[in-house]
Amino acid sequence: MTMRAPIIDIRDAADAxxxxxxxxxxxxxxxxxxAGSKKGLGRHAPAAQTLSxxxxxxxxxxxxxxxxxxxxxxxxxxxxxxxxETHRQQLAFEPIDYGSIYNxxxxxxxxxxxxxxxxxGPRRIKAGAARDHLLGFHAxxxxxxxxxxGGRVMKNVTGFDLSKLVCGSYGTLAxxxxxxxxxxxxxxxxxxxxxxGLDEATSLALLRRAAGTPFEVSGFAMTPGGMMPGVDVNAxxxxxxxxxxxxxxxxxxxxxxxxxxxxxxxNLQAAHSQNFWASIRDAEPVARQxxxxxxxxxxxxxxxxxxxxxxxxxxxxxxxxxxxxxGLIWLAFAPAPDAHAPLVRAAVDAVGxxxxxxxxxxxxxxxxxxxxxxxxxxxxxxxxxxxxxxxAHVLERGRMRAEF
Amino acid sequence: xxxxxxxxxxxxxxxxxxxxARLRTLLPPRSLIVEETARRAYECDAFTMYRALPxxxxxxxxxxxxxxxxxxxAEMNVKIVPRGAGTSLxxxxxxxxxxILLGMAKFNRILDIDYDNRCAxxxxxxxxxxxSKAVEARGFYYAPDPSSQIxxxxxxxxxxxxxxxxxxxxxxxxxxxxxxxxxxxxxDIVRLGGKHLDSEAYDLxxxxxxxxxxxxxxxxxxxRILQKPSVARCLLLGFPSVEAGARCVGAVIANGIIPGGMxxxxxxxxxxxxxxxxxGYPLNVEAIVIVELDGTQAEVDHLxxxxxxxxxxxxxxxxxxxxxxxxxLQFWAGRKNAFPAVNRIKPDYLCMDxxxxxxxxxxxxxxxxELAAKYDLGVANVFHAGDGNLHPLILYDSAKEGDIERAExxxxxxLRLCVSVGGVLTGEHGVGVxxxxxxxxxxxxxxxxxxxxxxxxxxxEGRLNPGKVFPTLHRCAEFGMMHVSEGKMPFPDLPxx
Numbered sequence: 092m093t094m095r096a097p098i099i100d101i102r103d104a105a106d107a108x109x110x111x112x113x114x115x116x117x118x119x120x121x122x123x124x125x126a127g128s129k130k131g132l133g134r135h136a137p138a139a140q141t142l143s144x145x146x147x148x149x150x151x152x153x154x155x156x157x158x159x160x161x162x163x164x165x166x167x168x169x170x171x172x173x174x175x176e177t178h179r180q181q182l183a184f185e186p187i188d189y190g191s192i193y194n195x196x197x198x199x200x201x202x203x204x205x206x207x208x209x210x211x212g213p214r215r216i217k218a219g220a221a222r223d224h225l226l227g228f229h230a231x232x233x234x235x236x237x238x239x240x241g242g243r244v245m246k247n248v249t250g251f252d253l254s255k256l257v258c259g260s261y262g263t264l265a266x267x268x269x270x271x272x273x274x275x276x277x278x279x280x281x282x283x284x285x286x287x288g289l290d291e292a293t294s295l296a297l298l299r300r301a302a303g304t305p306f307e308v309s310g311f312a313m314t315p316g317g318m319m320p321g322v323d324v325n326a327x328x329x330x331x332x333x334x335x336x337x338x339x340x341x342x343x344x345x346x347x348x349x350x351x352x353x354x355x356x357x358n359l360q361a362a363h364s365q366n367f368w369a370s371i372r373d374a375e376p377v378a379r380q381x382x383x384x385x386x387x388x389x390x391x392x393x394x395x396x397x398x399x400x401x402x403x404x405x406x407x408x409x410x411x412x413x414x415x416x417x418g419l420i421w422l423a424f425a426p427a428p429d430a431h432a433p434l435v436r437a438a439v440d441a442v443g444x445x446x447x448x449x450x451x452x453x454x455x456x457x458x459x460x461x462x463x464x465x466x467x468x469x470x471x472x473x474x475x476x477x478x479x480x481x482x483a484h485v486l487e488r489g490r491m492r493a494e495f
Numbered sequence: 496x497x498x499x500x501x502x503x504x505x506x507x508x509x510x511x512x513x514x515x516a517r518l519r520t521l522l523p524p525r526s527l528i529v530e531e532t533a534r535r536a537y538e539c540d541a542f543t544m545y546r547a548l549p550x551x552x553x554x555x556x557x558x559x560x561x562x563x564x565x566x567x568x569a570e571m572n573v574k575i576v577p578r579g580a581g582t583s584l585x586x587x588x589x590x591x592x593x594x595i596l597l598g599m600a601k602f603n604r605i606l607d608i609d610y611d612n613r614c615a616x617x618x619x620x621x622x623x624x625x626x627s628k629a630v631e632a633r634g635f636y637y638a639p640d641p642s643s644q645i646x647x648x649x650x651x652x653x654x655x656x657x658x659x660x661x662x663x664x665x666x667x668x669x670x671x672x673x674x675x676x677x678x679x680x681x682x683d684i685v686r687l688g689g690k691h692l693d694s695e696a697y698d699l700x701x702x703x704x705x706x707x708x709x710x711x712x713x714x715x716x717x718x719r720i721l722q723k724p725s726v727a728r729c730l731l732l733g734f735p736s737v738e739a740g741a742r743c744v745g746a747v748i749a750n751g752i753i754p755g756g757m758x759x760x761x762x763x764x765x766x767x768x769x770x771x772x773x774x775g776y777p778l779n780v781e782a783i784v785i786v787e788l789d790g791t792q793a794e795v796d797h798l799x800x801x802x803x804x805x806x807x808x809x810x811x812x813x814x815x816x817x818x819x820x821x822x823x824l825q826f827w828a829g830r831k832n833a834f835p836a837v838n839r840i841k842p843d844y845l846c847m848d849x850x851x852x853x854x855x856x857x858x859x860x861x862x863x864x865e866l867a868a869k870y871d872l873g874v875a876n877v878f879h880a881g882d883g884n885l886h887p888l889i890l891y892d893s894a895k896e897g898d899i900e901r902a903e904x905x906x907x908x909x910l911r912l913c914v915s916v917g918g919v920l921t922g923e924h925g926v927g928v929x930x931x932x933x934x935x936x937x938x939x940x941x942x943x944x945x946x947x948x949x950x951x952x953x954x955x956e957g958r959l960n961p962g963k964v965f966p967t968l969h970r971c972a973e974f975g976m977m978h979v980s981e982g983k984m985p986f987p988d989l990p991x992x
Contacts, residue, residue, distance in 0.1 A: 154852070154854070155749060156745040156746075156748055156749045156853070156854065157745075157748075157852050157853055157854060157883075158748060159852075178749075179751055209693060209694075209698070211693070215692060216692075219666070219670055220692070220693055222693070222698055222701055223666065223669075223670050232945060236941050236944075236945060237941065238941055238942050238945045239938070239939075239942055240942065240945075240946075242850075242917070242918070242919045242937075243852065243917055244850040244851065244852060244882070244883050244884075244917075244918055244919055244922070245662065245663060245850070245881075245882035245883060245884075246658055246662055246667065246850050246879070246882045246883065246884045246922035246923055247850055247919045247921070247922060248655065248656045248667075248705045248921050248922065248923055248924070248925055248926070249919045249920045249921050249926060249930075249934070249937055250926065250934065250937075250938065250942075250943075250946050250964065251702060251705070251706055251946045251949055251950075252656070252669065252701055252702060252704065252705050252706075253702070253945070253946065253949070254701075255669070255698040255700075255701025255702050255704075256697055256698060256699075256701070256702050256949075258698060258701070259693070259694060259696075259697070259698055260697060264697075275753065276748075276751035276752070276753065277751070279751070299611055299612070302613055303610060303611075303613055303635075303722055304722055305634070305722040305723060305724050305725050305791070306791065307790065307791075333790075333794060334794055334797060334798070336793050336794065336797050337790065337791055337793055337794030337797065339793075340791050340792070340793040340794070341791055341794075344791065388691045388692050388693055389691050390609075390612045390689070390690035390691050391611070391612050392609075392611045392612050415692065418691060418692055419692075443689045443690065443691065444689065444691040445691070445693075445694070445695035447695070462695055462696055463695035463696075465695065465696060466685075466686075468679070468683040468684065468685050469685045469686070469687075469699075472679070472683075472685060472699065472952065472953070473696050473697050473699070475951075475952035475953075476697055476699070476702075476949065476952045477697075478952070479945075479948035479949050479951065479952045480945070480948070491696060492696070
């Protein structure tokens, strides 16, 4: 066998198919990378060779009136967002930028990477995650088969929805070569309300009540005092987007419905509001801290219970904050060899949900389960799904599970 | 009859008495339907063109009973066809003569309404509309609203990834559910999701949604509920051409407006509706567009004006704006009566369900007219204009020799036309048996093989709802090793069922 360069830039699907067929024949797995902005995410499982989509770039279809855009997997997100901006449109799933968390350059991520991790942001409740916006894709499976699924239209139930499977599969099922996305109009303007000085329980209850109003709030975060620069007390934050006339009306309605007149309020106008939610999206309140970072998804009403249990059980919590009205919890801990996984997982398992270890040293992520373990029947089913795409385990071997 | 279903296995049919005896040990007598006259009630779903008498019908009441049935099916190698309320328009619940029809209608309880987390846990046999009714006192509703919502069940909605008229803004079923409990062939139970968001590993919740009963039997669904918009107002717009109507729809979206609903009807449907039950639609137009805007009062009032201006600029000759809830409902009444109204023109119709890129509508409608003329049949059109989902209604008379076959062929040609302009075979009705043999129009054999490998991961013996979705069904055991080149199967003349 000839020596290979450690990173192979694929030019098209046929390239990838050939490389993966060879990999399967010789049991030589590949890492899959775009810009490499999320290389710290997932189990630490090195491979001798890497397939990169960074040369596979370009928007191949954009029809603003049809709300649809297709791009090759290596296209930088920022290029797509700039193009959409020219038609006052956006990717409504507001993909997180991991630059802050991994202390790496920002705005380098590719669209393929955003899909592969099912990226999302503060608009998750109202607009969904990447999974809710992927209409179709082209990819190469671990068998070296060039496949497609879905299409370019909004409403499509033709065949199994494999788009859902590749979203959040971390490259372990197929190498994405091109994706087709639903895009949406960008709101005319936005504002945010910061309701200040309430305790955590009251703040979180307020966010849940806001989520049950008809006022189409698009962000529900709670940051404990000192977590956001310039905000030294607890803040429950609500974002309102839309036409100016509507934003003002809904802001006033929210205040009248949810907030006692004596409560301290901060009203962030457009630019400040954008900065605030970019910071929440990128988990900056915990990213700024040193230590290990966890991301928890739970039912919103269980958020405080989980954090209280962790505190009571002595987890060395440096920092935390909540998004998705409590449904998403970001936590930073003092480092430990087990990343406090038993404590974190027990707290989540008691109420239902999942916990992902987002930031820890390679040595820790080599032996701690980064993704939440599944019950036996479900784990076996996931394994069979993996094998249906990549029976020789040549795609991102070990990145999600030791067994994959 | 052109549809070929898997040949009933004589060995299974011969063991019918034994299968029933085993089922009697699992189920109380009230949950087992054995007599032929009673089984006839289940011989088709809402796709009535093809029928088959199921081997036996079971109506379990507990998850343990479902597990028992699926264990038995695995052990005795019997096929299972899951069924919700039987409202599928694509034959997804069409029975098999050598298969157990597994009806989930008795799973009809709402288990838990959790306003704090904006969700409800319900059993799969609960009607779609019953969920909204159960939460409406607190101002909530369940968003996806297929037109069969008074009858269809939420389990069937998940199996088909059901849509409705509000999809563009509020999404399909897949965007509105949080969790599922599923029993796999062999009896294992898996819980996918819950009251939290997204998956810890592969998104099997998303995969199950729209899998048409081929992967598992759903025994519980957790749905998201939303607070109803404060206000909804409608515009009724008439256009001198289909092109002008289509341009208006595009311009609304290009202006950054995502309406709660945006529907279009052609002249034939408008006239049928006005004859059926007059609701004030203009008769001197080629197309009408109904635009519903919802949200807060200030926003809706503002947007109504914007949309009216866009419509006038695009040449609308009629523009009525609802000023009361009664008037809004009146604008919708004609659209909601469209199917029965069209039925007055001819005794039968075949409802197709392609989706196309919206901008291609004028050429697709023109192409459809040509095809209809070729087959000497009439076609009326209703169109979920916002999301490009087209429902051509092919009018025929089943009493007339050859009409059914021509209607079916015309339907196939219309769907081929949809695919040729970048669209898909089905937007919300599912593939089922109806569009099964057209899958090759959209997918290569390699694409279809990959989907079937996923099927094998859930159901290696291919016992769950076989004969649906896939034109050829592989045996999983040989499938993993089979070499497929250039989309050609080895031994192409071997039967694959």
